[in-house]
Amino acid sequence: MNLPNKLTVARIIMTPLFMAAMMIEFPHHYIVALVLFVVASLTDLLDGKIARARGIVTNFGKFLDPLADKMLTTAAFLAFLAKGFGYGIEWVLFIVLFREFMIASLRLVAVSSENKKVIPANMWGKTKTVTQMIAIIYGIAVMYFNESILPLIEKAVAVPDVVGTVIMLLFDIVLWVSTIFAVISGVIYTKESYEFIDPSK
Numbered sequence: 600m601n602l603p604n605k606l607t608v609a610r611i612i613m614t615p616l617f618m619a620a621m622m623i624e625f626p627h628h629y630i631v632a633l634v635l636f637v638v639a640s641l642t643d644l645l646d647g648k649i650a651r652a653r654g655i656v657t658n659f660g661k662f663l664d665p666l667a668d669k670m671l672t673t674a675a676f677l678a679f680l681a682k683g684f685g686y687g688i689e690w691v692l693f694i695v696l697f698r699e700f701m702i703a704s705l706r707l708v709a710v711s712s713e714n715k716k717v718i719p720a721n722m723w724g725k726t727k728t729v730t731q732m733i734a735i736i737y738g739i740a741v742m743y744f745n746e747s748i749l750p751l752i753e754k755a756v757a758v759p760d761v762v763g764t765v766i767m768l769l770f771d772i773v774l775w776v777s778t779i780f781a782v783i784s785g786v787i788y789t790k791e792s793y794e795f796i797d798p799s800k
Contacts (some may be wrong), residue, residue: 601730603632603650604657606642610667614674621678621739624657632678636739639671640732664708668700668728675735695731698785705792723784738770754768768783781794 600608613635646664651657676692679685702724709732744766752758 601650601653601655601657603646603653603655604663606646606649607663607667610635610639610642610646611663611670613642614667614670615625617671617680618674621675622681627743627747629739629746631738633736635669636675636735640736643668643671643728643732645794648719665724665728666703669703672728672731672735673699675739679735679738682742684738685774687775687797691774694778695781696783701785705788709792723780723787726779727784728782730773734770734773734777737773741766741770 617635617639619626620635636722643664671695673692676688676695679688683692741775745763749758749763
């Protein structure tokens with residue numbers, strides 16, 4: 600197994616550890632979750648760059664890389680849902696999972712076709728992943744701030760309610776922007792893969 604694929608596998612291994620840090624309450628658990636998520640996100644940045652730079656792009660990597668991304672981001676959205684964090688988070692999760700199941704099905708059909716085509720991540724899919732990761736990193740940081748930092752600040756000074764409102768509004772905006780990119784990339788993937796789902800064929 601080459602280095603890029605090892606990084607991708609490492610991202611998969613880190614996902615349940617990240618989920619555990621999000622859900623199990625212990626001192627500064629959100630910071631632990633944040634560090635795990637950031638490190639896992641960096642492996643996503645590095646594996647593709649290394650593979651292209653060294654000319655070792657493989658079908659295995661094309662398949663596993665987006666799968667690892669989906670595992671990581673879905674774990675974060677599930678944690679947000681369990682915590683009731685984020686405006687319309689249940690709809691975000693539904694839209695994201697709907698899109699991911701659809702694209703995964705397209706990939707399976709494509710790879711099992713006569714041409715055995717592997718559908719790689721395109722620019723729109725990568726933009727979707729990057730915006731999701733930005734939203735998740737910001738969201739975890741806000742959760743830690745609300746749980747550990749804000750109470751300390753409030754003991755010293757009065758914090759206007761508008762501060763918390765603005766912080767959450769920014770999170771909701773980034774979250775839904777990433778969801779819009781998820782829809783756009785899903786439509787583009789479907790359009791580009793129509794040959795595999797054309798009912799007339």
